[in-house]
Amino acid sequence: MKQIDTIIFDLGGVLIDWNPEYLYLKVFNGNREKMQWFFDNICTSDWNENQDAGYPLAQATEDRVLLFPEYENEIRMFYGRWVEMLAGEITGTVTILKKLVESRNYKVVALTNWSAETFPIALERFDFLQWFEGIVVSGEEKTRKPFDAIFNLTLNRFNIKAENSIFIDDNLRNIEAAKKLGINGLLFESPDKLYKQLLTFNIYL
Known part of the structure; x- marks a missing residue:
């Protein structure tokens, strides 16, 4: 041994x-399917991990908004309301x-x-x-x-x-x-x- x-x-x-679902289930009014699509395509785990490796949150947010302007509000919430992901x-x-x-x-x-x-x-x-x-x-x-x-x-x-x-x-x-x-x-x-x-x-x- x-x-x-x-x-x-x-x-x-x-x-x-910590779980982003705690925030986004509220954002998507309990619609798990819409929330999952958002995590799979917009604010993905790979994208978030890039910030875990030191990429600035503000810049990461603007990058994403540029790519998906129709989801601007939801994207800005990821770090803007990040504290709501902490249970x-x-x-x-x-x-x-x-x-x-x-x-x-x-x-x-x-x-x-x-x-x-x-x-x-x-x-x-x-x-x-x-x-x-x-x-x-x-x-x-x-x-x-x-x-x-x-x-x-x-x-x-x-x-x-x-x-x-x-x-x-x-x-x-x-x-x-x-x-x-x-x-x-x-x-x-x-x-x-x-x-x-x-x-x-x-x-x-």
Whole structure:
């Protein structure tokens, strides 16, 4: 059994309940089909991830409005009403984080795809973000998961050995990228399942 000494948490979808549906279900009056079409064609996840890698929100908005002028209002809402996409903390995972930090047995850091412009809102809202030894924010580093550069940066910055670390993320693409670098990956599905997954590494909370 590998000796785990570091836990690396993703934030959105693992510790923080962030979902653009919380805003756009209101915008599209509950019409899920219209909302999904908008996400698939206008404000896509690829487009949003470009901002997670440091592209300015204002410029990204204007670029999109230029391409889809008939959806100007809806496009401007994406970052204009971004705070409405934040529902709160995922309590069960925050409890796991707290126990890991309080045990003092592990180095606990975060690695998140997040715009540098909106991350201060999360820092202000969620006290548990202060518990980490450090947080790597993609928008500040001008790169993002699943690229090797941001994983290597995290390992180097916090003096982490890949094989002695566990990375927790709700995106399988990111888990697979981490595993290719020798980092142990856990796909997050629920706090209860995460408890059980950690047990397989002899981490008892």
